[in-house]
Amino acid sequence: MAPVYEATVSAPVNIAVIKYWGKRDPTLILPTNSSLSVTLSQDHLSTRTTVRASPDFGGDRLWLNGAEEDVGASRRLANAIATARGLRAALEDQAGGGAVPLSQWPVHVCSENNFPTAAGLASSASGYAALVSALAALYELPQSASELSRVARVGSGSACRSMLGGFVAWHAGVAADGSDSLAEQVAARQHWPEMQALVLVVSDQKKAVSSTAGMQTTVETSALFAERVRTVVPARMAAMQRAIAERDFAAFAEITMKDSNQFHAVCLDTYPPISYMNDTSRAIAGLVHAFNAAVGRVAAAYTYDAGPNAVIYALEPDMRALVELLAYCFPRPADTAPEAFYPDPFGLFESPASVGHAVALPAVAALAEATGRFPAGSVRRIIHTTVGDGPRVLSPAQSLLDSAGLPKARRDHHH
Amino acid sequence: MAPVYEATVSAPVNIAVIKYWGKRDPTLILPTNSSLSVTLSQDHLSTRTTVRASPDFGGDRLWLNGAEEDVGASRRLANAIATARGLRAALEDQAGGGAVPLSQWPVHVCSENNFPTAAGLASSASGYAALVSALAALYELPQSASELSRVARVGSGSACRSMLGGFVAWHAGVAADGSDSLAEQVAARQHWPEMQALVLVVSDQKKAVSSTAGMQTTVETSALFAERVRTVVPARMAAMQRAIAERDFAAFAEITMKDSNQFHAVCLDTYPPISYMNDTSRAIAGLVHAFNAAVGRVAAAYTYDAGPNAVIYALEPDMRALVELLAYCFPRPADTAPEAFYPDPFGLFESPASVGHAVALPAVAALAEATGRFPAGSVRRIIHTTVGDGPRVLSPAQSLLDSAGLPKARRDHHH
Numbered sequence: 001m002a003p004v005y006e007a008t009v010s011a012p013v014n015i016a017v018i019k020y021w022g023k024r025d026p027t028l029i030l031p032t033n034s035s036l037s038v039t040l041s042q043d044h045l046s047t048r049t050t051v052r053a054s055p056d057f058g059g060d061r062l063w064l065n066g067a068e069e070d071v072g073a074s075r076r077l078a079n080a081i082a083t084a085r086g087l088r089a090a091l092e093d094q095a096g097g098g099a100v101p102l103s104q105w106p107v108h109v110c111s112e113n114n115f116p117t118a119a120g121l122a123s124s125a126s127g128y129a130a131l132v133s134a135l136a137a138l139y140e141l142p143q144s145a146s147e148l149s150r151v152a153r154v155g156s157g158s159a160c161r162s163m164l165g166g167f168v169a170w171h172a173g174v175a176a177d178g179s180d181s182l183a184e185q186v187a188a189r190q191h192w193p194e195m196q197a198l199v200l201v202v203s204d205q206k207k208a209v210s211s212t213a214g215m216q217t218t219v220e221t222s223a224l225f226a227e228r229v230r231t232v233v234p235a236r237m238a239a240m241q242r243a244i245a246e247r248d249f250a251a252f253a254e255i256t257m258k259d260s261n262q263f264h265a266v267c268l269d270t271y272p273p274i275s276y277m278n279d280t281s282r283a284i285a286g287l288v289h290a291f292n293a294a295v296g297r298v299a300a301a302y303t304y305d306a307g308p309n310a311v312i313y314a315l316e317p318d319m320r321a322l323v324e325l326l327a328y329c330f331p332r333p334a335d336t337a338p339e340a341f342y343p344d345p346f347g348l349f350e351s352p353a354s355v356g357h358a359v360a361l362p363a364v365a366a367l368a369e370a371t372g373r374f375p376a377g378s379v380r381r382i383i384h385t386t387v388g389d390g391p392r393v394l395s396p397a398q399s400l401l402d403s404a405g406l407p408k409a410r411r412d413h414h415h
Numbered sequence: 416m417a418p419v420y421e422a423t424v425s426a427p428v429n430i431a432v433i434k435y436w437g438k439r440d441p442t443l444i445l446p447t448n449s450s451l452s453v454t455l456s457q458d459h460l461s462t463r464t465t466v467r468a469s470p471d472f473g474g475d476r477l478w479l480n481g482a483e484e485d486v487g488a489s490r491r492l493a494n495a496i497a498t499a500r501g502l503r504a505a506l507e508d509q510a511g512g513g514a515v516p517l518s519q520w521p522v523h524v525c526s527e528n529n530f531p532t533a534a535g536l537a538s539s540a541s542g543y544a545a546l547v548s549a550l551a552a553l554y555e556l557p558q559s560a561s562e563l564s565r566v567a568r569v570g571s572g573s574a575c576r577s578m579l580g581g582f583v584a585w586h587a588g589v590a591a592d593g594s595d596s597l598a599e600q601v602a603a604r605q606h607w608p609e610m611q612a613l614v615l616v617v618s619d620q621k622k623a624v625s626s627t628a629g630m631q632t633t634v635e636t637s638a639l640f641a642e643r644v645r646t647v648v649p650a651r652m653a654a655m656q657r658a659i660a661e662r663d664f665a666a667f668a669e670i671t672m673k674d675s676n677q678f679h680a681v682c683l684d685t686y687p688p689i690s691y692m693n694d695t696s697r698a699i700a701g702l703v704h705a706f707n708a709a710v711g712r713v714a715a716a717y718t719y720d721a722g723p724n725a726v727i728y729a730l731e732p733d734m735r736a737l738v739e740l741l742a743y744c745f746p747r748p749a750d751t752a753p754e755a756f757y758p759d760p761f762g763l764f765e766s767p768a769s770v771g772h773a774v775a776l777p778a779v780a781a782l783a784e785a786t787g788r789f790p791a792g793s794v795r796r797i798i799h800t801t802v803g804d805g806p807r808v809l810s811p812a813q814s815l816l817d818s819a820g821l822p823k824a825r826r827d828h829h830h
Contacts, residue, residue, distance in 0.1 A: 223673075224680065227642040254686075258638075261688045265639065269680040271673055272704045279694045283621075289687045 005102055006052035007137035008399045011130035011391040013045040013121065014038065014161045014168065015197065015311045017256040017303060018236050019263035021211075022219045022229065028178040029076075029157045032219060033233040035170045036186065036240050037161045038313070040197055041388035042114075044345065047123060049111040049130035050400040051138050057106035063400075063407045064111050064127075080132060080155035081107065087151070088139035102139055109134070110400035110407045115383070121199065121309065128152045128159035133391035145390055149183035165189055165389035167244050169237065187244050189387040194315040196346075199383040200326065202280045202308040211306040214267065214274045221271040228266055233259075249315055253301030256313060257288075260303040276306050280378045284310045284326075287371060291325055294363040319384070320348045321364050326382065327356030328368045333377030342382045420517055421467035422552035423814045426545035426806040428460040428536065429453065429576045429583065430612065430726045432671040432718060433651050434678035436626075437634045437644065443593040444491075444572045447634060448648040451584045451601065451655050452576045453728070455612055456803035457529075459760065462538060464526040464545035465815040466553050472521035478815075478822045479526050479542075495547060495570035496522065502566070503554035517554055524549075525815035525822045530798070536614065536724065543567045543574035548806035560805055564598035580604055580804035582659050584652065602659050604802040609730040611761075614798040615741065617695045617723040626721040629682065629689045636686040643681055648674075664730055668716030671728060672703075675718040691721050695793045699725045699741075702786060706740055709778040734799070735763045736779050741797065742771030743783045748792030757797045 014037040022032035060071045060081065071077060089103040111130060113123050132152040135141075141148065149160035149170075160182060161168045166189040173181030189195075209217075218225050236255050243251035267274040277285075281304055288302045300314040300322055314322050323342065332341040338352035349355050359365040402408045429452040437447035475486045475496065486492060503518040526545060528538050547567040551558065564575035564585075575597060576583045581604040588596030604610075624632075633640050651670050658666035682689040692700075696719055703717045715729040715737055729737050738757065747756040753767035764770050774780040817823045 223647045223677065224639045224642055227639055232638045257688075258684075258686055261686070262638065262684050265680040265684040268683060269673075269677050271669075271676070273676045273700065275697050282690050285688065 004052065005054065005100065005105075005138060006050060006396065006399060006401065007134045008048065008050040008394040008396065009130055009133040009137055009391050010042050010046045010048045010394060011126045011133055011162050012039045012042045012165065012388045013123070013126045014158065015040060015303060016158065016161070016305070017252070017301075017313075018233060018240055018259050019305075020158055020170065021215045021263055021266065022225065023157070023215065024172075025176075025178070026216065028181075029153050030178050030181050031157060031170070031172050033229045034172040034237050035158075035161070036237060037158070037168050037170070038195070038197065039162065039165045039168060039189070039388050039390065041385045042392065043388070044383055044385040045115050045121065045126070045199070047111055047113050047126035047130040048394070048398070048400060049109065049127070049134045051107055051109050051131070051134040052401055052405050053102045053105040053107045053138060054405060055105050057108060057405065059106045060109075061106075062109040062111070065113060066407065076155050080128060080151060081135065083151045083154060084132060084135035084139060084141070087141050087143065088135075091139070091141070107135075107138075108401060108405045112400060121201075124156040125158040125162045128155035129162035129391055131155065132159070133163070133393075137393050146182055146184050150178060150181070153178070153181065153183075163390060166191065166387060169241065186241055189389060192244065192247050192387065194317070195387050196314060196316050196319055197385050197387075198312040198314070198319075198323065198326070199385070200284060200310040200312065200330070201380045201383070202278065202284075202310065203377055203380055204278055204308045208276055208307050209274050214270070214306065217274070218266050218270040222266045222269040224269045225266045228262060232262065250298040253298045253313065256301040256303050257285075264304060276308065277304050278308045280330075280374065281308045281310055283374060284312075284330075284379075287325065287329060287367075288312060290367050290371070291322060291364065294367045295321070295361070296363075316346075319346070321359070321361045323348060323355065323382065323384065324359040324361075325364050325368050326379070328359055328373065329371050330374050330379035331356055331376040333380055336377075336381065340381065342384065345384055419467065420469065420515065420520075420553060421465060421811070421814060421816065422549045423463065423465040423809045423811065424545055424548040424552055424806050425457050425461045425463045425809060426541045426548055426577050427454045427457045427580065427803045428538070428541045429573065430455060430718060430720070431573065431576070432667070432716075432728070433648060433655055433674050434720075435573055435585065436630045436678055436681065437640065438572070438630065439587075440591075440593070441631065443596075444568050445593050445596050446572060446585070446587050448644045449585060449587040449652050450573075450576070451582070451652060452573070453582055453610070453612065454577065454580045454604070454803050454805065456800045457807065458803070459798055459800040460530050460536065460541070460614070462526055462528050462541035462545040463809070463813070463815065464524060464542070464549045466546070466549040467523050467816055467820050468517045468520040468553060469523075469820060470520050472523060472820065474521045475524075476521075477524040477526070480528060481822065491570050495543060495566060496550065498566045498569060499547060499550035499554060499556070502556050502558065506554070506556070522550075522553075523816060523820045527815060536616075539571040540573040540577045543570035544577035544806055546570065547574070548578070548808075552808050561597055561599050565593060565596065568593070568596065568598075578805060581606065581802060584656065601656055604804060607659065607662050607802065609732070610802050611729060611731050611734055612800050612802075613725075613727040613729070613734075613738065613741070614800070615699060615725040615727065615745070616795045616798070617693065617699070617725065618792055618795055619693055619723045623691055623722050624689050629685070629721065632689070633681055633685040637681045637684040639684045640681045643677060647677065665713040668713045668728065671716040671718050672700075679719060691723065692719050693723045695745075695789065696723045696725055698789060699727075699745075699794075702740065702744060703727060705782050705786070706737060706779065709782045710736070710776070711778075731761075734761070736774070736776045738763060738770065738797065738799065739774040739776075740779050740783050741794070743774055743788065744786050745789050745794035746771055746791040748795055751792075751796065755796065757799065760799055
């Protein structure tokens with residue numbers, strides 16, 4: 001029986017604290033400004049991808065969360081696969097005839113997220129990071145994760161930051177070919193083990209403007225965007241790296257909130273205006289400022305991407321009070337079980353059912369009382385996670401493909 | 416019987432199309448940038464004020480909408496009255512003993528808006544314009560409305576623009592004493608008679624940040640605000656005056672929408688962020704862009720001040736289709752009579768009850784269908800008005816004070 005050439009990996013989601021918004025080259029996906037993100041734990045949010053190469057396959061095929069996609073339809077996907085193949089082909093040339101000609105064989109790609117798409121979390125970052133990491137493992141590419149981040153970048157800009165764990169900077173670079181536009185780790189997750197994150201999945205009616213279309217409209221029409229790129233972001237990149245190096249949460253939090261607000265400000269300054277946050281998003285931001293006032297220090301920071309969901313960073317000792325407040329003010333939807341609304345992965349509560357019923361800290365309890373409760377289901381679920389590592393190569397037993405190279409019957413591994 | 420020294424005036428509301436936000440001198444109320452507004456008709460939105468001076472009064476007293484206010488409590492009010500008195504005192508000096516010493520007598524001030532405070536419309540502009548105009552009439556001051564706008568300005572910045580009708584520019588000025596920070600008419604209302612406005616009163620829960628506090632926080636914390644002041648507003652002031660001179664509605668509308676969006680963008684870029692628009696406000700803005708797309712030209716423009724209410728400018732021929740669309744998508748609240756929700760002052764509809772039931776223009780009807788209906792009462796009322804004139808001196812018969820100089824029993828003249 002012929003050997004199987006296959007690799008299975010998982011890759012993380014990342015949430016920017018200095019936002020990427022605007023391309024200077026839409027094909028190579030070169031950004032107008034550098035950005036910085038926190039990689040989240042793959043225990044709670046990740047994409048698993050299996051890639052297999054075989055001379056017997058009729059052509060490249062891709063399955064996403066169980067449904068087959070048209071590989072030819074996505075130029076970004078084709079670019080990412082072609083770039084990885086090019087790196088493999090170079091290896092094969094160096095090896096003369098000594099290497100298996102994997103670069104010439106079609107691939108089957110099967111990819112699944114461990115979080116429901118319904119959560120409205122962007123999966124393109126973890127998805128392209130998983131694809132590129134799987135191809136790199138399959139092709140035994142010698143490049144570092146940082147070098148490979150260039151390949152993930154051509155699939156989806158923010159995917160380059162998911163190629164590394166911990167705290168990650170995406171340097172905008174200046175080269176026309178994008179060779180210096182790549183991700184580098186600023187600090188490993190072990191550097192700041194207390195850092196944790198909450199993802200609040202916010203209900204929303206309206207269809208959001210796609211970030212790909214939205215960011216270019218901002219570049220073209222916002223009168224304030226150039227100032228953000230020229231002076232604001234460079235200063236914040238430096239200040240944020242300092243805050244992380246010194247584990248200065250107050251500084252980290254203030255820059256995070258200010259940059260999220262400014263990203264949404266330039267969206268609003270776009271013509272026609274773009275708005276991703278809704279009234280629930282804004283209420284959460286207001287509650288975070290009120291929480292900080294109640295505890296007398298900057299203990300939590302919100303950030304919002306191109307949608308209404310909130311991500312809140314806080315240190316482990318402050319998480320219980322924060323979750324108590326949020327779950328009180330944003331009650332669980334009637335149709336959702338307590339453990340689905342807030343799975344409590346770190347065992348903060350006696351029982352899932354007790355979440356949202358009491359706020360222990362007096363100052364925060366007074367705030368909860370004063371704020372009152374929003375309609376149940378305004379926040380659909382709260383995902384509590386930590387800072388995580390980069391892409392992981394998994395064992396063949398975790399392959400998503402069967403012996404024929406087709407997707408296995410899916411066992412749901414959602415949380 | 417001794418002669419009565421009294422004057423009664425009415426003054427208009429104005430809605431900025433280039434926004435005033437930020438003071439360079441909070442005491443004299445000198446702005447960081449020039450602004451430009453449209454004065455709205457006093458038939459629908461105005462403040463009426465009667466001022467009487469008498470040596471028999473024990474001291475200055477003020478009644479606002481029937482309730483007495485503490486004159487000493489407001490420095491701005493004291494400043495405005497003192498400044499007007501100073502101008503009168505100068506006159507009396509010139510006249511030697513020949514003038515009645517009104518500047519030395521206490522005044523009673525009675526002021527009423529013809530629109531419910533519940534409408535959430537800022538009444539400080541029309542209020543201070545009415546107060547200063549009434550004092551100017553009582554004191555027989557020779558200064559022009561533009562010169563008197565400096566006096567209104569020390570009461571409330573935007574009040575200086577309500578001292579003139581039509582299209583009004585408030586020049587920021589550069590002098591430290593504020594002598595060159597005053598309002599001037601850019602064009603009379605007769606210059607562009609087709610221009611009309613809709614005020615959509617939007618329901619809102621949360622208490623907004625006061626504009627006085629909010630604008631200074633923006634000046635101090637927004638990283639983008641200085642760019643708006645330095646480069647954006649000066650260019651827009653020139654372009655807006657050109658658009659008005661040429662009656663170029665498309666240009667007028669685009670600048671109006673962009674400047675409203677940028678004002679709210681710098682509010683969001685403030686730390687902590689300030690947001691005045693809510694989901695209903697944003698839905699209205701989106702609907703205006705969709706309306707323009709449906710009719711194939713820029714036929715309507717929204718603008719928002721420091722609250723969720725929308726003001727929409729459009730030319731008379733487009734108003735019916737616009738009201739049909741808005742009243743369809745934002746149905747009348749159950750507890751409001753049709754004529755209170757949309758009084759239809761220009762007789763666009765067969766009957767008040769027919770408003771919101773049909774959209775005639777096919778492209779707009781398709782848009783209404785596609786948009787669907789928001790919860791009834793999201794918009795509480797629609798005020799339809801035109802461009803208006805400046806403060807009017809009214810007859811003694813319209814005095815708000817009785818023979819004793821106290822407020823008459825109020826006959827409600829709200830619409």
